[in-house]
Amino acid sequence: MAPRVLISDKLSKTAVQIFKDRGLDVDYQPDLGKDKEKLLAIIGEYDGLAIRSNTKVTEKVIAAAKNLRVIGRAGIGVDNVDIPAATAKGIIVMNTPFGNSITTAEHAIAMMFALARQLPEADASTRAGKWEKNRFMGVEITGKTLGVIGCGNIGSIVADRAIGLKMRVVAYDPFLSDERAIDLGVEKVELDQLFRRADFITLHTPLTDKTRGIVDAAAIATMKDGVRIINCARGGLVVEADLVEALKSGKVAGAGIDVFEVEPATENPLFALPNVVCTPHLGASTTEAQENVALQVAEQMADYLMKGAVVNALNMPSISAEEAPRLTPFVKLAELLGSFAGQLTETGLKAIRLEYEGEVAEMNVRALTAAALTGVLKPLLQTVNMVSAPAMARERGVTVEEVRREQRGAYENYIRLTVITDRQERSVAGTVFADAKPRIIQIKGINMEAELGPHMLYITNQDKPGFIGRFASLLGQEGINIATFNLGRKAAGEDAIALVEVDEPISDSVIERVAALEGVVQAKRLTF
Numbered sequence: 252m253a254p255r256v257l258i259s260d261k262l263s264k265t266a267v268q269i270f271k272d273r274g275l276d277v278d279y280q281p282d283l284g285k286d287k288e289k290l291l292a293i294i295g296e297y298d299g300l301a302i303r304s305n306t307k308v309t310e311k312v313i314a315a316a317k318n319l320r321v322i323g324r325a326g327i328g329v330d331n332v333d334i335p336a337a338t339a340k341g342i343i344v345m346n347t348p349f350g351n352s353i354t355t356a357e358h359a360i361a362m363m364f365a366l367a368r369q370l371p372e373a374d375a376s377t378r379a380g381k382w383e384k385n386r387f388m389g390v391e392i393t394g395k396t397l398g399v400i401g402c403g404n405i406g407s408i409v410a411d412r413a414i415g416l417k418m419r420v421v422a423y424d425p426f427l428s429d430e431r432a433i434d435l436g437v438e439k440v441e442l443d444q445l446f447r448r449a450d451f452i453t454l455h456t457p458l459t460d461k462t463r464g465i466v467d468a469a470a471i472a473t474m475k476d477g478v479r480i481i482n483c484a485r486g487g488l489v490v491e492a493d494l495v496e497a498l499k500s501g502k503v504a505g506a507g508i509d510v511f512e513v514e515p516a517t518e519n520p521l522f523a524l525p526n527v528v529c530t531p532h533l534g535a536s537t538t539e540a541q542e543n544v545a546l547q548v549a550e551q552m553a554d555y556l557m558k559g560a561v562v563n564a565l566n567m568p569s570i571s572a573e574e575a576p577r578l579t580p581f582v583k584l585a586e587l588l589g590s591f592a593g594q595l596t597e598t599g600l601k602a603i604r605l606e607y608e609g610e611v612a613e614m615n616v617r618a619l620t621a622a623a624l625t626g627v628l629k630p631l632l633q634t635v636n637m638v639s640a641p642a643m644a645r646e647r648g649v650t651v652e653e654v655r656r657e658q659r660g661a662y663e664n665y666i667r668l669t670v671i672t673d674r675q676e677r678s679v680a681g682t683v684f685a686d687a688k689p690r691i692i693q694i695k696g697i698n699m700e701a702e703l704g705p706h707m708l709y710i711t712n713q714d715k716p717g718f719i720g721r722f723a724s725l726l727g728q729e730g731i732n733i734a735t736f737n738l739g740r741k742a743a744g745e746d747a748i749a750l751v752e753v754d755e756p757i758s759d760s761v762i763e764r765v766a767a768l769e770g771v772v773q774a775k776r777l778t779f
């Protein structure tokens with residue numbers, strides 16, 4: 252059956268068409284985001300959910316989303332999605348980080364002009380027949396200083412446009428490098444300097460614990476008298492009550508506000524003030540931006556649901572559509588190695604080491620490590636997948652180490668996974684040949700070559716004559732057919748291992764009988 256996608260916010264119809272063209276079933280319900288109960292009732296039917304900002308994807312929605320594999324945000328901010336809950340359930344959350352950046356930057360610039368010349372108020376007054384030519388004395392922006400807080404995608408476009416308008420731009424962003432600041436033509440400053448120097452201040456950071464309330468009464472007190480403040484990023488960056496006081500006193504000459512502490516903002520003290528320009532979270536609302544984000548989110552979600560490609564995910568390493576086919580057999584190998592080691596691990600797991608050698612060392616090893624962790628953790632946590640595995644390992648205090656060696660050994664590609672518990676280290680290694688089939692090539696340092704099937708027996712024994720005969724006749728008595736039989740040993744007479752695939756599930760009593768055979772040190776049932 253084709254994967255099913257629900258679009259629960261207003262998105263360009265381009266998205267609907269792309270999902271259809273890519274062979275997915277799509278259900279377009281643009282007003283569903285407002286109807287929490289209905290969303291909860293139907294979300295269980297879908298593999299993908301495409302949203303803008305109206306749909307709140309809460310922990311409750313995620314718990315009800317039995318089949319959901321991907322949430323796609325047609326836009327940038329994902330504060331309406333409970334990402335930890337999605338991650339814990341193995342659901343990918345992706346956004347479209349660039350599609351609406353220009354449009355949002357232009358909205359901030361529009362706000363700046365609207366404030367400088369009081370356009371909305373002047374418009375209203377003129378329409379009212381007042382012709383108040385002396386009331387609306389503006390300011391030029393040429394030669395003024397713009398302070399950009401958060402100089403990422405949008406902030407840097409705003410800076411570029413402002414420089415084009417002959418403004419001086421100072422920027423505060425802890426992650427802005429000196430080289431990037433030079434490239435952009437902005438002066439990198441500390442926040443207190445920005446507050447002291449700017450005539451206009453525009454915010455372009457996400458809302459985090461560090462940025463919440465970054466513009467409050469204390470900050471405003473250090474700003475120039477008559478400063479103008481623009482927020483087209485997120486409500487909560489500016490403390491609205493403090494801004495209202497500063498606007499009333501004239502300390503702040505004007506504010507352009509697109510985003511509010513509570514949205515939808517239908518009542519707000521800012522609305523009563525003449526020197527404020529408000530828009531209802533319109534930053535991303537242009538035809539061009541909405542086409543971009545709808546197209547991008549639909550392509551990304553379809554690529555994931557149909558091909559396993561992961562782009563712009565916030566909780567999973569990227570796998571491009573081009574690399575997905577090449578990576579898939581290695582993802583399978585990494586998960587098999589993890590599963591092999593995980594099923595043999597009985598005591599406290601402390602660390603996992605992954606060594607990648609040869610061609611595979613140049614691939615997307617973050618994705619492979621996520622797959623290996625999934626395999627290791629699955630015996631303990633049935634619902635774990637590549638999205639949730641790294642977070643679950645972290646939560647359980649399991650250290651993960653990745654080693655890459657580009658030189659080749661005996662194999663073109665080699666992955667070795669070592670599980671370190673409080674009692675021992677256990678390694679298992681594998682490769683993928685040209686037939687794209689993963690194979691185990693080493694267990695505990697002992698060489699062998701085996702494919703893994705659904706029902707396997709893993710035996711460690713003493714390398715002495717007679718074991719194979721005893722073992723084979725026991726399985727024969729039990730009516731169990733052997734599919735493949737692989738043996739390996741350290742050296743003649745030393746530790747040996749057998750990895751045996753059988754055609755049907757192995758019962759507890761068979762395992763016990765195998766374990767009791769003369770020369771057997773350990774017998775384990777493995778399923779893949």
Ligand SMILES: NC(=O)C1=CN([C@@H]2O[C@H](COP(=O)(O)OP(=O)(O)OC[C@H]3O[C@@H](n4cnc5c(N)ncnc54)[C@H](O)[C@@H]3O)[C@@H](O)[C@H]2O)C=CC1
Pocket residue numbers: 326327328329348351352355400401402403404405406423424425426427455456457458459461462483484485509510532533534535536
């Ligand atoms: N009004 C609207 O409709 C829209 C609003 N947005 C919002 O705009 C904001 C910025 O988006 P992008 O530029 O795409 O994000 P981005 O991730 O490219 O840039 C954000 C920048 O903020 C910086 N930053 C993080 N913490 C900081 C701190 N404590 N102080 C100063 N800088 C800090 C980061 O280093 C980064 O450079 C987001 O919150 C996004 O949700 C985005 C699109 C439309």
Ligand SMILES: O=C(O)CCC(=O)C(=O)O
Pocket residue numbers: 303304325326327328329351532533534535536
């Ligand atoms: O979808 C929208 O209109 C809001 C866009 C936005 O806030 C974002 O992309 O972060």
